[in-house]
Amino acid sequence: MSSINQVDSCDPIVVDNVRMRKTLGIVRVTEDGKKFYKPDVLDDVKPLKGRLFNTLEDGIQFYKTYAKLSGFEVRKSTQYKSKDGKLRQKYIVCSREGFKPIAPMDTLVDKMDKQEIEKPKEKRKRPSCRCGCLAKCIFESTNENKYVVYEFEEEHNHPFVDEDDIPLLKSSRKLTFSKKQLLFRVSNNNIGPMKAFKMMKELFGGFDEIGATSVDCKNFKRGINLFIGEFDAEMVVELLMNKQEYIPGFSCDYFTDEDGALEGLFWADEVAKNNYLCFGDVISFDATFRSNKYKMVFVPFTGIDNHHRSVTFAAALLSKETWESYAWLLRAFKKAFGSEPKVVVTDQDPAMKIAIEKEFSNSRHRLCMWHIMEKLSTKVGPELCKDETFKRRICNIVWTDTIEPSEFEREWDSIITDFELQSNNWLTDMFALRFNWIPAYYRDEPLSGLMRTTSWSESENHFFGQLTSTTLTLVEFVSHFETAMDVQRYTHRTNQHKTRYTTPDLLTDYVLEKQAREIYTRAIFYDIQDEICASITECMSMSVMAIDGTHKFFIKEIGPVVSFKGLFEVLFTPSDATLSCSCKRFKRYGLMCRHSFYVLRICGVNEFPKKYVLKRWTRDAVTPVKRVVFDARKKLSDGSVRDELVKEIIGSVEYCVDKLASSIKELSIFRDRLQDLKSKIDAELPNQRPMTDHEVISSALGVSKPKTKVRVRNPLQCRRKGDRTNSRIIPPKERAMTDGAKKPRQCKKCGEQDADHDSRNCTKFQLKKRNMPDA
Structure with a gap:
């Protein structure tokens, strides 16, 4: 005799004093103690034998809905076709049907010998849910091209899931369109699927409200990489070339090697070009690593805007750091922007130097001080770098543009002698290059002071580094770059807003201070304000001479901190309000100095001299660009x-x-x-x-998967300068970053390092398997 017990799905039961939760359904117990479970649902939702469906998908979806309400999952199984290839029967079975396959064994191979021959592989622990359940639903086609339930086995040999756990079933888990969009958009800010999953929990009010698990979120991210796959370079080129076709002012260029692999990619939009017209007098470009999965170097072109913040003019990706690649890049830059910059600041890369000499012949090339001084600790040793006297003396002559070349050379020789550094080859080389990186040697050049702001290039690299990673595809990288541009331009917009609609406090009653407040941006005004205040409290006239209508003032700085103990000469012609100061601050920065303000104040000048207002620092330095977003993108x-x-x-x-x-x-x-x-x-x-x-x-x-033959192949894993060679001494900081990096993933089937797939979904292995001749 078997017994059938109706199970109440609401009340708990007590077994041996242990409180248990009940599962859904009706339990049947056989005479030998075996239990079988039948879903306790209405007949209307059951795929009873003889039920007819218009399509097979309708029938399968009906059975899935029934399974979800009952507390189990299903999967597709066997199918039979007629001689003409038409589907005749389709089996949909319980997901717990069958048993886990047994791993193959070979007793002829000794365990120890096997370990010596073959390195033991770490296997993922994968518990099985299979228990030989026979529940199923068989659909059969009819003469009217419809499908009928041919057989329906309702009983299961296992309990159903708890009612509270139904949201965890695969059939209950689904990432909606909005949630997929959210996952993609937050990934542009380097927020991974796990963090995004936790964010969605807070946004939607709980994990159950998300409708998916963290694994589903990770699988969606993996799906993006699989979607892009071998079409990465083709898709990113198509994306940018489409923008060039449909978006006004957008520029894009690329080149490939003889095999069609992407070698270089350059792009810039209309906003960037407009910014270059305003702030392109001094630009910096620097190769940045660790930005994409192909190890292509990222080369942003940056400058300084009217709020003294970094501004990006263009971007590029290069697979090789040769002078030919950099020369191509500079040609692409000239094609897009129509002119060369006045000054180019780079690191000590000799390939960049050659390319600049060939392509930017009218530009002045200077080396980045920050990159050079960053190497100081590794070149002179950690002990000397801990010496405060050494650091103070070397910084006093490097990080200043107020001393003359003769003063620099005299103090440099003194430092070398005092600390016995005559045999240091690196310092000798840096002294030989002093004309290209020490401010004292180009203090007469216009806006040379911007080159002293040497960390802005590195700051820009850090800014992009927060939004990129070594796992990004090229399409994802461009998307992340656009997000970074949105952040940068929004920051500029907020700075412009604060300048227009906030009023800084005045610290003096000098009329020029009030006028400067209306001329300059807020950040630049604070600089001017400091100079005006210093002209009142820290400057003193030692003597005045009059020569042919021009007054020569000798100004001395006073106060607790004086960087220059000599006298500054200021020439002032009242007839045309012409000023010239020996500190050359206006020439170096485009901003008036305290000595000039001192002379204007004591001469009773009450009108800010317009000839000494550089437009790049003013409120209206940037001409607004008409935004064309919706109509242009609609065509894409x-x-x-x-x-x-x-x-x-x-x-x-x-x-x-x-x-x-x-x-x-x-x-x-x-x-x-x-x-x-x-x-x-x-x-x-x-x-x-x-x-x-x-x-x-x-x-x-924003781009579809190519349906034709690939024209632009993905770049090969690029070899960066210093990779796989013993010629370069790796600095401690770089060694620590490399050692601490996560071990790259490797596919066990094809052996690809840093792969975006594993052995379960290796397309190369599957293609190879399909092409293998049948045994």
């Missing part, structure tokens, strides 16, 4: 149109929620209206197909 892909519509819909809902949040009653009414709208949509569009992962990814990336 339907995804852009969809994004705009979704943004408008979410904005409308957010507006309503914000409007009604103070009233529970009104909020409930709004909720009910949305529920009615959902029901109406389900009724009008019962079979509306959701977007596939590929469609969502294509929409997010």
Whole structure:
């Protein structure tokens, strides 16, 4: 006799004084004690024998819904076809059908010998859920091209999941379009799937409200890499070339090797070009590593804006750091911007030097002080770098532009002698290059003071480093770069807003200070304000001479800290308000000095001299660029149109929620209206197909997967300067970063390092397997 017991899915049961939770369903116990479980659901949701469906997918979806309500999962299994290839029967079985396959063994191979021959492989622990369940649903085709339930086995040999755990079933887990978009967008800010999953928990009110697990989030990120795959270079080139075609002012150039592999990629938009016209007098470009999976070097072109913040003019990716690659890059820059910069600041890369001499022949090339001084500790030793006297003396002659070349050379020789550094070859080489990096030697050059702001290039690299990683594909990298540009330009916009609509306090009653407040941006005004205050409290006239209508003032600085103990000569011609100071601050920075303000004040000048106002530092330095976003992007892909519509819909809902949040009653009414709208949509569009992962990814990336033969192949793993050679001594900082880096993933099938796949989904192995002749 077997017994059938109705199980109450709400109340707990007690077994041997242990409180247990009940599972859904009806339990049947056989005479030998075996238990079988039948879902306790209405017949209307059961795929009973004889039930007819218009399509096979409708039938499968019906069975999946039944399984979800019952507390188990299903999977597709065997199928049979007729002689003409038409599907005749399709088996859908419980996911716990069958048993876990037994691992192969060979007793002829001794265990110890096997370990010597073959390194033991670490295997992932994968518990099995298979238990030989026989529950299934068989669909059979009819003569009318419909499908009928041919057989339905309802009983299972295992309990169903707890009612509270149904959201964890695979059939219950689904990343919606909005959540996939969220995962992609936060990834542009280097937020991985795990952190994004935790963010969504807070946004949606709990893990169960997400509708997916952290593994689903990681799988979606993996799906992006698989979608891009071997088409990475082709897709990024198509993306940027489409922008060049449809977006006004956008420029893009690329070149490949003889095999079609991407070698170089350059791009710049209209906003960047406009910024170059305003702030392109001094630019810096520096090769940055660790920005993408191919080890292509990232080369941003940067400058200083009117708020004394970094501004990016263009960007490039290069697979080789040869002078030919850099020469191509500079030609692409000239083609896009139409002119050479006045000054170019780089590191000591000899390839850059050759390329600049060939392509930027009218530009002055200077070396980045920050890069050189950063090497000081490794070149002179840690002990000497701990010596405060040495550091103070060397910095006093390097990080200043107020001394003359003769003073620099005299103090340099003194330092070398005092600390016995005559045999240090690196210091000898740096002294030989002093004309290219020591400010004392180019203090007469216009805006040479911007080159003293040497850390801005490195600051820019750090800024981009926060939004890039060594695992990024090229398409993802461009998306991350655009996010970085949005951040940078939004910062400039907020700085402009603060300048226009806030008023800094005046510290003196001098009329020129008030006028300067209306001329310059807030950051630059504070610099001018400091100089005006210093002209009152820290400057003193020692003597005055008059020569042919020109007054010569000899100014001495006073105060607790005086960098220069000599006299500054200021020439002032009242007839045309011409000024010239021996400190040369205006020539070096484009900003007036305290000595000039001192002379203007004591001469009674009450009008800020316009000839000494450089437009690049003013409030209106940047001419606004008409933003062409929606109409231009609409031509690129339907995804852009969809994004705009979704943004408008979410904005409308957010507006309503914000409007009604103070009233529970009104909020409930709004909720009910949305529920009615959902029901109406389900009724009008019962079979509306959701977007596939590929469609969502294509929409997010802004480019489709190529359907034709690949024209631009992915770059090979690039060899950076110093890689796999013994010629370069690796600095401690770089060694620590390398040692602490996560071990790259390797596919066990194809052996690819730093792969975006594993042995389970290796496309190379699957292709090889398909091409193998049958035994």
